[in-house]
Amino acid sequence: MVNIPGLVAGNFEDCPVHKISATDTNKFLLLCDRKQVPFTSFVEIFEVGGRTPSNEHVEAYEYFYVLKGEGLAKVGSEYEMPIRQGSFIIIPPGNHHDIINTGSSRLYCLTTMIPDEKFSDMIKAGPVAELDDEDLAVLKAMIPSKQ
Structure with missing residues (x-):
């Protein structure tokens, strides 16, 4: 048996899935949370026309990497960026932001928040x-398939 302090490993099929509220248009596949590491990471899945609830973080940097789909990232009233597979954006603390699915299919983002700011607790409470x-x-x- 290997004992590596702080090691977190698994498969997405074993991870919990939640919405923050029943009426939200996005759901979160929680890969890890603040009880395991000092950040949270999840796959955020947006329905067609869906969006994050508008928000900002006091201390956390939030990183979005688009796995599939297309949308729009907005930061404050100053910045908008079309996003698609392979796009990424890192939003620094204190910036109001929105991620909006503008495509004709679901939008999938790998998202990480450092530090967690108890965001994973909010996800798990939903x-x-x-x-x-x-x-x-x-x-x-x-x-990747095995060759």
Whole structure:
């Protein structure tokens, strides 16, 4: 048995999925949280026309990397950036921001917040959600096949 303090490993299929509230248009596949490491990381899945609830963080940097889909990243009233597969944006603390799905299919972002600012607690306190067949197909397609 290997004992490596702080090591976190797993498979997305074993991770919890939640929404922050039942009416939200995005859900979170929680990969790790502040009880494991000093940050949180999740796959955020936006329905067509969906968006993050407008928010800002006091201390946290928030990193979004687009895995699939397209949308718009807005930071304050000064900055807008179209996003698509391969796009990333790092939003510094104290900046109001929105991620909006402007595409014709779901938007999938790998998102990390450092530090967590108890955001993972808010996710876990929300209603349980599920990955459907479309989500599973997208996430499994990102796993390299064994040759």
